[in-house]
Amino acid sequence: MATPAKRATVYFDPIIHKALKLKSIETSKSISELVNTAVKDALAEDADDISAFEERANEPLISFSEMVKRLKKDGRI
Numbered sequence: 001m002a003t004p005a006k007r008a009t010v011y012f013d014p015i016i017h018k019a020l021k022l023k024s025i026e027t028s029k030s031i032s033e034l035v036n037t038a039v040k041d042a043l044a045e046d047a048d049d050i051s052a053f054e055e056r057a058n059e060p061l062i063s064f065s066e067m068v069k070r071l072k073k074d075g076r077i
Helices: 014-027 031-055 064-073
Strands: none
Touching (some): 014 031
16 A cells, blocks of 8 residues: 655745646646655755765775866866
8 A cells, every 4th residue: 555645845946846737737747746756856955965975984084185186287277
């Protein structure tokens, strides 16, 4: 059995709300569906970012000035 949806009140900027209404009509999806999809996509992107950070956690840190020096030495700037 699927978990019932939870209700929340969200306040949109009027222009964003208008854009959502228009997209809702154009795609035959409810505003709730559009918002749920956008939030799921954002959370998935966050999960990917967290994984990338964890994979690189043991890499040595370098200062900004050292990075600029490396870029200059490599001819990138």
